[in-house]
Amino acid sequence: MIIAQQKPLKDIAALISECNKVMLVGCAGCVTVCLAGGEKETEIMASSLRMMREVEGKPLQTITYTATRQCDPEYIPPMDEMVKDVDAVISLACGVGVQYMAERYTDKWVIPALDTKFIGGSTVHGEWVEKCGLCGECILHKTGGICPIIRCSKSILNGPCGGSQYGKCEISKDVDCAWQLIYDKMKALGKLDKLMEIQPPKDWSKSRDGGPRKAVREDVMIG
Amino acid sequence: MRLQYSTNIRIVEMTCTGNVDHRVLLNAFEEGADGVYVAGCMEGDCHFLKGNIRARKRVNAVKKVLDEIGIGGERLEMYNLSSAQGARFAQIANEMAAKIKELGPSPLNKARSGNGCCGCSKEGETK
Numbered sequence: 001m002i003i004a005q006q007k008p009l010k011d012i013a014a015l016i017s018e019c020n021k022v023m024l025v026g027c028a029g030c031v032t033v034c035l036a037g038g039e040k041e042t043e044i045m046a047s048s049l050r051m052m053r054e055v056e057g058k059p060l061q062t063i064t065y066t067a068t069r070q071c072d073p074e075y076i077p078p079m080d081e082m083v084k085d086v087d088a089v090i091s092l093a094c095g096v097g098v099q100y101m102a103e104r105y106t107d108k109w110v111i112p113a114l115d116t117k118f119i120g121g122s123t124v125h126g127e128w129v130e131k132c133g134l135c136g137e138c139i140l141h142k143t144g145g146i147c148p149i150i151r152c153s154k155s156i157l158n159g160p161c162g163g164s165q166y167g168k169c170e171i172s173k174d175v176d177c178a179w180q181l182i183y184d185k186m187k188a189l190g191k192l193d194k195l196m197e198i199q200p201p202k203d204w205s206k207s208r209d210g211g212p213r214k215a216v217r218e219d220v221m222i223g
Numbered sequence: 224m225r226l227q228y229s230t231n232i233r234i235v236e237m238t239c240t241g242n243v244d245h246r247v248l249l250n251a252f253e254e255g256a257d258g259v260y261v262a263g264c265m266e267g268d269c270h271f272l273k274g275n276i277r278a279r280k281r282v283n284a285v286k287k288v289l290d291e292i293g294i295g296g297e298r299l300e301m302y303n304l305s306s307a308q309g310a311r312f313a314q315i316a317n318e319m320a321a322k323i324k325e326l327g328p329s330p331l332n333k334a335r336s337g338n339g340c341c342g343c344s345k346e347g348e349t350k
Contacts, residue, residue, distance in 0.1 A: 009291050010291065040244070043246055044246060048249065048291075051253055051292045051294065055330045056293070
């Protein structure tokens with residue numbers, strides 16, 4: 001899922017200092033799961049902003065709504081009526097959701113309340129780690145299910161490098177060497193011979209190249 | 224025991240402090256409470272195992288929010304005591320009421336100006 005974290009409340013408050021009424025829009029997708037922008041976080045932020053402004057003697061009105069997914073255009077129109085008389089929209093979605101809101105409500109200032117961080121998963125409740133580099137061509141079958149693109153600090157395909165010591169990466173004693181993990185896993189699988197194959201340089205044209213990427217499934221298109 | 228404790232405390236019963244959400248605490252302050260304290264069971268005695276431990280984490284998180292929005296995290300506290308500790312309950316109630324009295328009314332206390340909406344105490348209410 002997409003992992004995001006809230007911006008400092010004071011930064012958001014500063015952005016809406018001239019507004020009298022704002023709409024806070026949460027998202028029931030990834031940001032609900034990573035506890036950054038779901039219904040609960042949206043209500044907490046609205047309450048905090050209202051109180052902050054009340055203390056400053058400049059009351060703020062808020063409307064809150066949580067869309068099923070802000071990254072799907074079909075879930076945006078139900079907000080049309082609510083958005084009409086607000087001075088700004090604060091989106092607690094990832095960067096995708098913020099853009100869909102801004103696209104639909106062209107005359108509204110849409111403010112991101114979150115910093116979209118990475119694609120990852122949880123380790124324990126309240127902690128998330130990056131797991132996928134969105135490189136566009138998955139090679140996890142070659143590396144024992146451990147992604148060297150994002151989990152190796154150098155993203156090398158033929159590791160480990162000389163900075164691997166006692167299973168840790170040279171950048172930090174808290175960071176596992178991905179290639180040590182890959183080696184251990186492939187050894188356990190009895191597939192060490194696969195690691196002897198030299199991987200050619202990665203084709204980065206499938207990643208951040210050629211502008212925004214697009215995925216198309218013509219068979220599910222309507223109309 | 225017929226113990227006396229401060230009369231300006233409103234008790235909100237919850238099933239377990241583990242059910243005390245950030246929003247419940249913030250709502251009390253938004254409604255004008257001058258102070259809030261959460262009275263949970265003794266640590267290690269939670270019927271739901273970790274309800275009171277989780278409540279303390281949430282209380283600490285809301286304290287930070289209160290500091291950030293200018294109300295003051297010291298207006299919110301968490302205490303642990305068992306239901307058999309009546310004297311301790313009264314002591315905490317008085318302690319917290321005295322602390323809030325010293326801090327003065329919350330900036331969001333609607334009765335702060337002295338025009339109490341329902342005849343409520345000018346000193347503010349501890350909720």
